[in-house]
Amino acid sequence: MGRQKDVNDLVLLLESGSEFAWTAPLAEIERVGLGRFWNALIDHVTTSSALSDEASARARSLRFEGLTPEEVALGTSxxxxxxxxxxxxxxxxxxxxxxxxxxxxxxxxxxxxxxEQLQLKMTESCGHGREHQELLTNLRNDTCVRLVPLNIVRSLAHHPVTPAENTSEARSIPGSSLLSERTAGEHSFVSAGGGFFAPMIFYNLCSVQASFDGVS
CATH class of the missing domain: 1.20.5 (Single alpha-helices involved in coiled-coils or other helix-helix interfaces)
Incomplete structure (x- = not known):
């Protein structure tokens, strides 16, 4: 399976120099029985990447002792x-x-x-349910939330949109110090780096999201 993104993410974490809290992720990896795969991933990172001495030592310390690495085709999609x-x-x-x-x-x-065909789709009527409304308050590692820049959302609208009113004040998103949430009607939006993004899972957008102005 293609796991290059996992390799890249690990390299960045290992080289960041920050004290990432590894205890909880490692406990979850062990709990769901992915220890052998994790060891294979760590070994692949240390042999295929030009890590610094500090990052290499950190990587070796993250292996599960006594577990033979799983045989996986890392890098093969x-x-x-x-x-x-x-x-x-x-x-x-x-x-x-x-x-x-x-x-x-x-x-x-x-x-x-x-x-499903993973391609951005825009609909005139909104079919987003309660689960979609709560994406930002119930973030989990097993849910892949995509963030679509607002200018892309608007470019997909079938007709010119009028900015929505009554946008809420920004509030922090649990578990993140870099992201905040704004709402318009029943939709949530992410504010990050001076821009706004529409969160989604199944690549479905609606004209209500396209009308969000982010400045009210």
């Missing part, structure tokens, strides 16, 4: 294998949280995500 692995992992996480039925629900959502 396979969408089908990635989909299968993600669906299986979603099921395991769901079962560990709330039993077999919840595991099947999470697996179905993961399968739908990876088998």
């Amino acid at each position: 396979s969408w089908d294998e990635r989909c299968q692995a993600t669906v299986e992992h979603a099921y395991q996480v769901g079962v560990s949280r709330n039993g077999h039925t919840y595991g099947l629900q999470m697996a179905e959502n993961a399968h739908r995500y990876y088998t």
Whole structure:
């Protein structure tokens, strides 16, 4: 499976020089049974990347002792294998949280995500439900929230849009010191780096989001 993004993210974390809190992520990796895969990923990072001595030492300290690295085709892309692995992992996480039925629900959502055509779509009427409204208040590592710049959202609108009124004051997003949230109607938006973004999962946007002005 293609895991180059994982490799890149790890290199950045290892070289950042900051004291990243590894304890909780490592505990979760061990809990869901991905220790052997993690060791394979760490070994790949240390052998394929030009790490500094400090980053190399940090990487070695993050391995799970006594676990043989899993045999995975790191760097070889396979969408089908990635989909299968993600669906299986979603099921395991769901079962560990709330039993077999919840595991099947999470697996179905993961399968739908990876088998749909992932292309931005704009609709005139809003079909976003409560789950979408709560994306920013219930952020989880197993939910891949995409942020679409507001200018791209507007460019997809079928007709000229009128800025929405009654935009809320900015409020912080739990777990982040860099992002804040603004709302217009029943939609949430992310403020970051002086710009605004529409959050989504399944690449579906609506004209209500396109009308957000971000300045009220």
